[in-house]
Amino acid sequence: TSKVRLGEHDKSKEVDCIDVSDGEKQCADPPIEVDVESTVVHSEYNKPIRLRHDIALIRLAQEVAFSDSIKPICLPIGEDVRSKILPEYILTGWGRTKAGLSDILWEEVLKHVPVSECQQKLKDIRHIINISEEFQMCAGGENLVYSCGGDSGSPSGGDRGSRRRSIRTIRHSICWCKLLWATKLPKYLHSCI
Structure with a gap:
């Protein structure tokens, strides 16, 4: 199970x-x-x-009681939030560090990267993947090399006041060119709402 x-x-x-x-x-x-x-x-x-x-x-399989350390993350339901492109994203995970997989949950701020720029960088390193601006987004940063491996499925999002909203879910990162691309969560919410 x-x-x-x-x-x-x-x-x-x-x-x-x-x-x-x-x-x-x-x-x-x-x-x-x-x-x-x-x-x-x-x-x-x-x-x-x-x-x-x-x-x-x-x-x-069961309901979960929320606490100080177990809280829901908000989904971007409003159209104003769903279509917004954030200048930066907050990524959390227990991914790979210089010393191996991290035991401690860490957080990193990544900058938005236009899909066209991301696609070109991937092409430059002969990584053949067709990123769709409609369904996916890209982000990057100098410290992304430390968030490689072990973070697939991690949420990335932004803060809105005291509430964090999940905007994307991480799929892949290319460590040596400091990029990651992710599924645009808002694109799929129409069938859930």
């Missing part, structure tokens, strides 16, 4: 704690694992072009 782990920050610790003052610690609730009831992969995944429609829905 597949499981989803929620409320995790540091995979090397049973409980995540921080020192607050005078030796006192503040600890989060332990992470929980929830069984996956079902997964629905997009019916046109990899059709007609490789890596197109790379999105799926996962239904958990």
Whole structure:
């Protein structure tokens, strides 16, 4: 049975704690694992072009109680948010670092890269992939080399006040040219709303 782990920050610790003052610690609730009831992969995944429609829905086998360390991420439902191109994106994950896969959840800010520029950089390194501006987007940054591998499926998005919105899901990154491309989540919300 597949499981989803929620409320995790540091995979090397049973409980995540921080020192607050005078030796006192503040600890989060332990992470929980929830069984996956079902997964629905997009019916046109990899059709007609490789890596197109790379999105799926996962239904958990039980309801999840939200806490300080388990919170929902907002989906961009409003048209003003769905069509917006952000200048930068926040990527989170436990991806590869200089020392291997990270135990600690990290966050990185990446700059928006026009699809045409991204496509040209991929062509320059002979990486044959046809990125669709309609269904995908690109981002990049100097530190992207540290977010390579292990981050597929991670959310990227932007903050709106105190709420974070998931705008994209990460699919692939090309570490040596510091690029990643992702599925545009808003493109697929029409069938969910």
